[in-house]
Amino acid sequence: MTGYSISQAAEKTGLTVSTLRYYESEGLLPFVDRTSGGQRVFKDEDFSWLSVIECLKSSGVSIREIKQYIDWCMEGDSTLCQRRDLFVRQKERVEAQIAEYQKNLEKINYKIWYYEQAVARGTEGGQTANCAAFEAEYARLRAEGNV
């Protein structure tokens, strides 16, 4: 049950001191205590809140939506469904994101292959001219497991 200053909290979370203050100003950290003099004191349990915030943030949830979630948490048991639904929706969003990234990865792999050919030949020489044919060749090679 130790207390942490804002700079210690920053170090523990990898956020900056001003980011923590900003999050608090946006209502994301209503649970953080203060000393009699007004300085923030972070408790051990606060870091699990920060970990959830970090998870949501790094999976693309806006500050506003995270605040909504925190507000629901503070409201108590009447918001359990909303909170569950939030995570269900977020699961879908993250899965869609992963799918999109995986599609991008395929295009990127094609480009790497394309540029490796070109670097080996020292020139793009006409490759760009009939890109469709080139992509078809790449697809064929992939299908055959040659790349």
Next chain:
Amino acid sequence: MTGYSISQAAEKTGLTVSTLRYYESEGLLPFVDRTSGGQRVFKDEDFSWLSVIECLKSSGVSIREIKQYIDWCMEGDSTLCQRRDLFVRQKERVEAQIAEYQKNLEKINYKIWYYEQAVARGTEGGQTANCAAFEAEYARLRAEGNV
């Protein structure tokens, strides 16, 4: 070899007219032609450029970096290595992003499970109090394939 007006190009790409103009102003579309009167004319091949731009953008590359890539393309064969390296780096970044998203997904799945329990019981009742023990139970259930 048809020509497309900016609004037709917008429709084909799903971007807005002003986004296309913005991209051009940032140097992303140096290949787009103009009529004698100064209006943009998009060619069929321009859309494969736009498709690469879209791929890079949606995998998190900044406009500035995309411009760098386009500049390299315009420079010719002397930049083949840089372009290959860009895609190799980008592959790593996207793979890291996917890995992070997958980790987030695990946390989100835990939260869904957590809130389903709570909704069923109608209360969080002490769940938050000993979160560690609860997470351990979740881990055990997962290991046993029960969730």
Next chain:
DNA sequence: CCTTGACTTAAAGTGAACTTTAGATTGTAT
């Protein structure tokens, strides 16, 4: 020729997520 709708540029505005600044206060070490 003239109207009308789509196009043009340059510049200002927007929203998100911080970051920086300025000036005041707090806590601690000597």
Next chain:
DNA sequence: ATACAATCTAAAGTTCACTTTAAGTCAAGG
């Protein structure tokens, strides 16, 4: 007690990726 680092708040500034506005130009139909 005093110095000094760390903290505080409020407000302004920054960056990114657009979007909107204003004022003007182009192109096709009647």
